[in-house]
Amino acid sequence: MSSLSVYHVSSPDIPNKVLTHFEDIAATLAERGVRFERWEAATRIQPDASEADIIAAYQARIDALMTECGYVTVEVLRVKSDDAQEAEPQAGPLEERSHRHDEVRLFVAGRGLFSLHIDDYVYAVLCERNDLITVPAGTPHWFDMGERPYWVAVRMSAGSQETQLTGDDIAGRFSRLED
Structure with missing residues (x-):
């Protein structure tokens, strides 16, 4: 089940809010x-x-979203435990980063935890099959694949996925995705 846990950056062990209803998460x-x-x-x-x-x-x-948002590339990403080290070759998956363009993922199978660092809060979004998330360009975030990663996702983008690491160690202070 998809979920959203909202944390203040000063209290990474205690969420301010936990949501499990799709409409509440989306809103x-x-x-x-x-x-x-x-x-x-x-x-x-x-x-x-x-x-x-x-x-x-x-x-x-996909066509409608690409037209609406100006995305020009679409590809399928697959990660399983055996190839997790190759999944994010640009940096370790738990380093906070941002991208020049929106990061869009539609989960076809499996799951992953996107943590978005917006102002003084971290929005930890557990995405599962059929969930589409768009992380706006420039939003600091990290992606946790779990201990035994498995997911298949469609990724859309307006251009190359240039990664900028923030240098902030915040990702290490928050809970990991547990299998």
Whole structure:
């Protein structure tokens, strides 16, 4: 089940708010400029589906979002425990970073924890199958894949995913995604 835990940066062990209802999560994130939606595939996606099959299952929604937001690339990312070290070659997955363009992920399978550092708060968003999250350009965040990572996601972007590390060690002060 998707969830949102909101923490003040001074109290990383105690969330101010924990939400599990989709509408509450989406509304709270929207207040901070973060898009959070639930997308259903138009066709059933098989475990061994190709990148083309996965994209085709969401094609109409992908096309609409790409047109609306000016995204120009779409790709499928796959991570499982065996290849987790290769998943984020630009930096360790628990280092706070930001991107020049929006970071959009639609989870097709598995799960991951996006933690967004906005002002004095951290919004920890547990994303699972059918969750779409858009992290606005320039938003400091980190992504936790868990101890035994497994996820498949569609990523859309307006350009290259240039990563800028913030140098802040905040990610190490917050709870990890536990399997």
